[in-house]
Amino acid sequence: MKTTAVVALDQGSSSSRALAFDARGRVLARAQRPVRTRYPSPGRVEHDALDLARTLEGALDAVLDKLPRGVPVVAGLSSQRSTLVVWDSDSGAPLAAVPSWQDSRAAKWLAPLAGDRDLQAKVHAKTGLYLNPYYSAPKLRVLLEEVPAVRRAADAGTLRAGPVSTWLAWRLSGGKVFKADPTTAQRMLLWDMRTGTWDEDLLALFEVPRACLPELAATAAPWFEFERRGRRVSLCAVVGDQQAAARGQGACEAGQAVLNYGTGAFFLLNTGRTPGHVPGLLASAAWETPTGGPRWFLEGTVHAAGTSLEWLKNNLGVLADPKEADAACRRAKAPLLALPAIGGLGAPHWDYKTPAVFWGLNAKTTKDDLVRGVVEGLASLLADGI
Numbered sequence: 001m002k003t004t005a006v007v008a009l010d011q012g013s014s015s016s017r018a019l020a021f022d023a024r025g026r027v028l029a030r031a032q033r034p035v036r037t038r039y040p041s042p043g044r045v046e047h048d049a050l051d052l053a054r055t056l057e058g059a060l061d062a063v064l065d066k067l068p069r070g071v072p073v074v075a076g077l078s079s080q081r082s083t084l085v086v087w088d089s090d091s092g093a094p095l096a097a098v099p100s101w102q103d104s105r106a107a108k109w110l111a112p113l114a115g116d117r118d119l120q121a122k123v124h125a126k127t128g129l130y131l132n133p134y135y136s137a138p139k140l141r142v143l144l145e146e147v148p149a150v151r152r153a154a155d156a157g158t159l160r161a162g163p164v165s166t167w168l169a170w171r172l173s174g175g176k177v178f179k180a181d182p183t184t185a186q187r188m189l190l191w192d193m194r195t196g197t198w199d200e201d202l203l204a205l206f207e208v209p210r211a212c213l214p215e216l217a218a219t220a221a222p223w224f225e226f227e228r229r230g231r232r233v234s235l236c237a238v239v240g241d242q243q244a245a246a247r248g249q250g251a252c253e254a255g256q257a258v259l260n261y262g263t264g265a266f267f268l269l270n271t272g273r274t275p276g277h278v279p280g281l282l283a284s285a286a287w288e289t290p291t292g293g294p295r296w297f298l299e300g301t302v303h304a305a306g307t308s309l310e311w312l313k314n315n316l317g318v319l320a321d322p323k324e325a326d327a328a329c330r331r332a333k334a335p336l337l338a339l340p341a342i343g344g345l346g347a348p349h350w351d352y353k354t355p356a357v358f359w360g361l362n363a364k365t366t367k368d369d370l371v372r373g374v375v376e377g378l379a380s381l382l383a384d385g386i
Contacts, residue, residue, distance in 0.1 A: 005067050007075040007233070009060060011164055012241060013037065013047075013083075013100065013263040014306070016055035018063040020073075031062035037100065045102040045343070049085050049094035052164060053171050064229040076237035077165055078244035082187040084136040085167035086143060086150055089158045092175060095149045098164075099139040101187075102263075102303060102343045106138030107352045109145075113205070114350075126202065127186065128193045128275060128283030132350045134303070135189035136163070137206040144207065159212040163187060165238050166214045169223065172235065177224045180214040182285035182294060183240035188213070193275060193283065196294070219243075219287040242266045243286055246297065264346070265305035265378060267385050268297040280348020281385060300385020304342035308374050311342055318367035328371035336360035338373035340381070347385045 003023045010017045015035050020028040033055035038046045060075075067073065082101035087094045099105060113119060114131040123131050133139065140161055143150045153159035160170070163184035169177050185191045185198075190208060192199040196216065203210055217223065223235040239247075242260055246268045249258045254272030259265065268284070269276065275283035276298035286295040304311070309322035319325060337359040344352035358373060 004072045004074060007060065007063060007073060009056060009075055009077045009168075010241060010244070011035075011052055011056045011077075011079040011168060013080055013102075016052070016059050018056075018059035020063045020067060029063045029066035031059040033059050038097070040097075043104045043107065045100040047083065047098040047100060049087065049098050049167060052085070052098065053168060056168055057171070061229050064231055064233075067231075073231055074234045074236050076239070076244075077168060077235060078239050078241045079163065079165040079168065079184065081163060081184050081240040081242065082135050083164050084139050084143075084161065084188075085164055086140070086153075086159065086161045087167065087170075088149075088153050089160045089175070089178075092171075095153055095159070096143050096147045099143070101134060102307070103139060104133040104344060104352050106133040106142045109142055110138045123189070123202070124277075126192045126194065126199055127189055128285075129186065129189055130282075130350050131189075133352060134344075134346070134350075135187055136161075137189035137202065137208060140188075140208055141206045154209055154212060157211055159209070160214075161208075161212045162214045163240075165240075169235065169238060172226050172228075173224050174226070178214045179217040179223065179238075181217055181219040181238045181240075182288050183219060183243045184238070185214070185216055186285050187240070191216075193285065196288075218290045220289045239287060242268060242299070243284070243297065246270070247287070251297075259382065261305050263304075263306045265302040265382055267300040267382060269299075271296045271298050278348075280350070282347065300348065300382070301346035302378060302381045302385070303344055303346045304340060305378055308340040308342050308378060309371075311340075312371060312374060316370065318370050325371055325375060328368040329375055332366070332368040332372035334360075334362070334364045334366065334369045336365060336369055336373045338370070338377040340374045340377045345381070349384070 006021045008019045017032045019030045166180045190202045220237045225234045245260045246258045251258045251270045257269040275296040282299040284297045284299040286297045288294040313319040339357040341356045
């Protein structure tokens, strides 16, 4: 009997990837496609919805083409979580550029709400999150105001809004499946963690029509089957990227914790069946099964880890390649302090006003010293969350 191929699909901020394994965990095929990110103005970080979909689909096609014929294929999908996609259900066309999870365009609109401590406490109790522009509802509220096509679709009842994984699943299913799992639905800032449903009060707060939001589904369950490259593929799990990474690193039981480094950096502590509540940290859905109910992570986030190294490379010219950061740190001689607040400060501060800062520059400061300052600054920000 031919072994089943398990395909892991991952759509991230910098690339889309597909990786196929056999039953013993041996890699059968892999493919990766770069993703473009635009920075049209300060505070705005955007992707193209079709680019996200086509790069993921291209990576999947490349992997399927490398597998032996007749091998059964099952797949799981992970994606960036707080990035928002809006599209028209009739045409299937995106209605706006995709605000990245790093995008803070809603900061000004959200500021009066975020400053209300009582409201913050109520929102955190419901969602496990905080009122800040990092999440999708504020971005959707701004898109409804700023983009006429989004408003028209909402009025016509054809607006669809959801996490990246929802958009990808909708495309792969030929427009038949419009769902989100708890790990990505939560990042909409409209999901009540206590009931597992979209919350009417939050919908009213952000003036978001319920009809535009996806159906809620378990993380690990049969989602749908689809035809691709002459093969039948069963999608059996959809999950946020950090939760997927934490599971992959073994944080499967209460008390186990991981640190994930990528575009951002994330600390996740498994708290089992009970959400953890620590001021400034997030009570994040970890996964949910149809019979086992939800599991939870206590989470701390740093918005710009890999992004800070890219910033040193592209904006300051002090790194030829982010992979050289370790060697630069070893060469550094004159310590300085850096606050790498690119895109704002995440947990536990949630501060989008404080800028990036270097302190202690002098005539002897070198490029290597700047790199080490940023790397140590990132470590300090993570320590705040831990």
